[in-house]
Amino acid sequence: MTEKKKKIGLIPRLIIAIALGILVGQFLPAWVTKVAITISGLFGAFLNFIIPLMIIAFVSKGIADLSEGAGKLLGVTVGLSYASTLIAGSLSYTMARTIFPSFIKPELAEQVQKATANEIAPFFEIPLGAFIDVTAALVLAFMLGLTVSALRAKGSGETFYKGINEFNEIINLVLAKFVIPLLPFFIFGNFCNLSYSGSVFAILGIFWKIFLCIIILHLLYMVILFTAAGGYTGRNPVKCLRAAVPAYLTAVGTQSSAATIPVNVACNRKMGVTRQIREFCIPLCATVHLAGSMITLTACVFTLLSMFNMDHSFTLLIKFIGILGVAMVAAPGAPGGAVMSALPFLPVVGIDSSGTLATILISLYLTQDSFGTAANVTGDNAISMAVEKIYYKHIVKRPIPKEDFEDEARIEL
Template sequence: MGETKKKFKLGLIPKLIIAIILGILVGSYLPEMVTKIAVTISANFGKFLNFIIPLMIIAFVTKGIADLSEGAGKLLLVTVLLAYISTLIGGSLSFFMAKTIFPSFLDPSMVEQIQSATEKNLTAIFEIPLEPIIDVTSALVLAFLLGLCVSILRQTGSGDGFYKLINEFNEIINMVLSKAIIPLLPLFIFGNFTNMAYSGSVFAILQIFIKIFVCIIILHILYISAMFIVAGAYTGKNPFKAIKNAFPAYLTAVGTQSSAATIPVNVECNRKIGVSKQIREFVIPLCATVHLPGSMITLTACVYTLLEMYQMPHGFGLIIQFIAILGIAMVAAPGAPGGAVMSALPFLPVVGIATDSPLASILITLYITQDSFGTAANVTGDNAISMMVEKIYYKHIVKRPIPTED
């Protein structure tokens, strides 16, 4: 009699899968106007998302650093260093994979096929003129400065007023995420997949380059798995259980094509993995902007593909320069779909490709076709970085046990 019926609640993963399937069906079979409406909703939600993302970075990263009573600067250095090393390793592995496998099935005639692939993506009927009040890179730098300064002030017995403000701002952003962003993410993903299915160009290019994409995605999976195995061996956590708990973030990133948009889901995944609140709320938002192995694997493979097809120089010495520069230049780029490849354009002359050449436009097409998988690898790997950072911070920097509270 006193029992209450449990209300059935559909989880995030089923909602995302349903959104993807419906998007493909609607884009493929329903009239153009239906797709345009879906694209309009998605585009305007994307505007709102882009407005929130810098505020999210400031709220999470500032609080994460400010909460550290000691070793804030060292924690920041360790996280960024691990993320950069991981990005360099990912790019280097991609080069050796491409050099070993790609020449066996690359054909110069593919160039003509790519160029003839039509881009028919629909645009929104209207877009709200909503722009972020600060760009992501500026937000990241501001968060570093505020967090480090407040952390130092708190150690001297002051800064409590500003710390309280940071806490309340963090609560406001968390409320926006839980009440608006996460519930509407499936709608955003639905619009993206509707447009991709309608254009057909994405699937056309995938048919041409399916072998390359399969190689890239397999390397993503192998590399991220290796990261979790290393992190698990170092921290004592079960790597396979950690991968399972990180899967919702992977799926979300496939749909949103944005590391930053996946932050709230990824923070929750990191909680389930067992990383302490202080570390996960600092490392996950930070890594969403600085940890790019998936994007680097994809970009390196795509660049190698073009250089091989056009019979241009593509030795490791040349490619590693490109990878090292991009590891820094692409910071904050994964916040926007296709951001990594757009950040790479000014540096293409390093490998002999002019920024305004047809090769650059082919590179953009190749990359954006499966950008979502690179982004998904980025955010999934952030969890492994977070596991390692937690152990390093508590064992070597502050030298005390890892807190067990949620």
């Protein structure tokens, strides 16, 4: 009998894609980078098309599977996510206020403007957009899931439930056979572009101390979330964090919480979270749990306000954080979506949303967007663990069911 060949796992493939992208962008001719960017752009267009379908498939099925307490579960998940986002923003302000003044100098603004992009364009693009935006998809998923759950509780609605199930299976098949295998190529193209333009590395060279503080806070906040969720649910936080590594690396490469949903669902499964909870919480949290993005935005806004000697009091920033926690919903689905959603609200802190400061903010944020997205995604797992216990202990008041995981279709990590 021939032995089965061992496949390279997702984590090594992602690391290889990142390393190759940096090398190709730096040392090979521009046309090689242009080819990689073109392929990556086509795949990115497909991702934009399928992201709303993923949300509809996963969230509607997750809610429809619940025979009772669906509305309460939705409220608990959104409430925990928003609270986590506010806490993360407050911690970021505290860190920035304490540490950043020794790093920030007024002349840094001019250096940032000189370091901005020299990115290369793809050979061509296909205008494939989503037929429904992410927010509308989320509302539709809520509507379908809640109504089918209510119908099933009355002994009807099985036809609709079967349709939701089959649609969920179709999306799972597309993800497992097409999206996940091609993610490393998408990441490769992204890093070719970043490496070729050099803009990210230039800005990192100027603000590396600030970005290092932000990334450390991301990691610390993830440890806090998993420690709290592990202590509450009785799970080992170290093992759970280790299980989330593939999702973290995928998010670093894609810069999109929504694009990481299928990998994150598989990671959540490895933590032992029940199927109906993980397939409800992970897609929902990808749009409403924004802790990493909030840490980055708060720190970047504080940096700008300090550089230009503008008001950066906690009273002002907490108002901005509270508004952004709502305004950024569904924004992390697209790379850089969080900062673009924040632009209309910059006047709250005295920044013109179309002026020079806004341009600098976009450059600062995008340089570090990958790590904020990765913190969002990783933290979603901790939220789902807590939601699962709250749902079974306080809403339906019955033991968490033991699932037969072997019978489930799964994405190999």
